[in-house]
Amino acid sequence: MALKQQVFIGSVWSLAGTAGQQTVAFILFVMLARILSPADFGVMALAAVVIDLLALIGCLGQVQALVQRRELDDTAASTSFWMLQAFGVAMTAAVFLSAPLVASFFTLPKLEPVLQLLAPVCLLQTLSAVHEAWLRRTFGFKWLAARTVLASIFGGVVSVGMALYGFGIYAIVGQRLIVAFVLTAMVWWSSPWRPKMRWSTADALSLARVGTDISVVTFLQVANVRIIDVAVGYLFGPQILGQLRIAWRLFDFVMAVAVQPVVNVSLSALSRMQGNRAAMASATVRLIGVSGTALFPLFFGIAVVAPDVVPAVFGDKWGDAILFIQVLSPISVAATINYFLSSALTAAGRTRWILWQALAQVVLAVALTVVAAPFGVVPVLVANVIRASIIAIANVWLLKLAIGAAPASLGRALMPPLVAAVAMTAVLVAARPLFLDLTHVALLRAVATACAGAVLFVSLLWFGFPSWRRNMHMELKPLFAGKRASS
16 A cells, blocks of 8 residues: 555544544533533643653653654564653652642642542553554554544543532543543553563663653653643632633644644654655645644634634633633644644654754743733733744744755645635624624524635635645545545
């Protein structure tokens, strides 16, 4: 099977799993949001910062390091597995023991038991890392898709039940633990590989060297996103942070469905092109262009319908999230570029570049947040959009240096969907009074606005940018032709 078709099929399975998991998780999140308070979500968001960052350290970037490796034998995989378990135990202990200090820092006593209960998540993630790498190397995205959906269903059903029985924030804690356990159990069941009692110091050093670069980069990238959560939680309290989580949750849902499936496959695909910079550059530009076409109208559209959707879906207590959503929506332009940088540079063997880029990004995020914080939460969000935009410009330059992706090519790929999305947004905002007169039912108004926006966006792209239409036709035709030929 051709690599392009493997990427397409892998993306479809990744999309199916991600969309299924995210849809189930989002529905259950809505149910929890209607039962629990914004402060509960704010406390959990702060706990997630600690868990996610230390779990990343524990995983030591081994999934990406093993996927990138040209040849993967049993000895190298087993070496990685045992190395990971040592880190997993260490990070689990670190979370448990640091819980009182973290709770004291945020003056939130409720945070201490939450962190201690969540500590095993670090070990569960290290137990599944090597198995996940095997599946990704063989494009086994069907099994990865199945595990994410099942984990979301099990965890979500239990959490809603706990919330209904009055467990409060511990309903979300239970969800996170069950999801982590099911993910680990499913990946062991779906992968035939099992760790052996083998160890190679040479493999350990090689994997640790590559994995450390990736792990530190991922740590910095996650820290960069979570800096805003820490700042808002510390300065404005868990109630405001909980409101912000609604905005992030909506955007996470869109990113997971529209972009993350392609990102998941991109490292496996681009790694196959090592030594061919032209092919790697062309593929990266195409991936970014297709993702922008999906992402721009969704983010901008959510900002337009937020006044109707948020109160109707989540409840009136989440009204402050509307402004947060509208302020953050332009971040989609930068995110389309930023999301693919790590895959492209990792495949090109430039992991050290990603490290320095991520470090610069964290420094910029801290500086802008410190400057904006005295003026309130909205300026902090604006600073976050500015940070992402500056980094996106730098990333365009890095892609040119590493794989020869011309900035002009990226501009040609992104400009048509961006112009169409901005024009769509302007028309929908101007037509807002007409939609208000159309119906007093908020969800019906949101659906009508979304349908009008979709028709407008597609029409603007189709008729306003014939070159975009031709390029998309050229990209999609061989994929579906190959699918028919193989059936």
